[in-house]
Amino acid sequence: MDLKVSNGPGPGDERTTSLLLLGFLQSCPHSCFQRELEALGHELPGHLFHDDELQTDGNRCSHFPLAAEAETDRRQCLAAALEQLMQTCPPDVDHEKTQLLLTMLLAKKIADHSPALLRDVFHTTVTFINQNLLAYVRNLVRNMD
Template identity: 45%
Template sequence: MDSQGINGTGLRAENVTNLLVLGFLQIHSDSNFQQELEKLCLELPGQGHWQADGDDELQTDGSRISRCFYFEGRIEPDSERQEELIQNIARCLAHVGDEMECHIQPRLVSRLVEQFQNRSLSEEDRRDCLAKALEEVMQTFPRDMEIEKTKLIITMLLAKRVAGHTPSLLRDTFHTTVNFINQNLFAYVRNLVRN
């Protein structure tokens, strides 16, 4: 990924996937992993703090949270607009994901949780486990949507389900998910943001 913004200005490409996955998880967050999500936001490099924006507010149940990605003192001209765009994309993908989530079997999530809890696995091994889980879900999924979009949503749904099952895995699951998307689906993400 280049270090320039998606369109030459604004957000750096490496932050786009962070924003997208975090936005997706914020929309789907529940009390199980809300606290871990807040900690994660504060840990991400160059990130500010949780801040409500417009109609979004931090709810006690964590159901709606605004963006937390502010580049302290370094907001480039288009980055704030691009952050909003990425949040809107995350919101749309999350709503589509609501209808898709029933295709993810609890036994698959339990197996993925067990694999992610294995501290001897490398990051590459965790990405492989995620890829296998994704392919398993894809086998049972109707083919009425573009494959890349389906894979992106299912990947983020798997992250959500793992975090919901075992909140202490949120941080590692987030990073594995972001790395997996960057390696396998970033061209699709970049096109979503550009279009």
């Protein structure tokens, strides 16, 4: 029996979500952020999040408190925009699937409008998905195997 207890997203989940979002963004061939996306893609196989290093004692590095605050304001803005969009969806659609798709589309739209924001938007989106849609993403990946 293989039981896993999890209190939230682990490194494998962050990597899975990052690859899911990266693949989605790469499927948009005529976007303005292709150069930034290519640079971000080269970072992913190695160290995923430079400002959230795991220390040898198991604690997260906390040397960027302002960056963490900005990430929280960005996640709140993303959640508010997503909530407004979800109100326009018909009630008979799959809520989690729609929420994941709209989240990724919002990330794409922001990156198209401001390619320089791609890295921040990418990490904010990955964090948001892992905090709000992790079970759905895990199930999606499980069904792909």
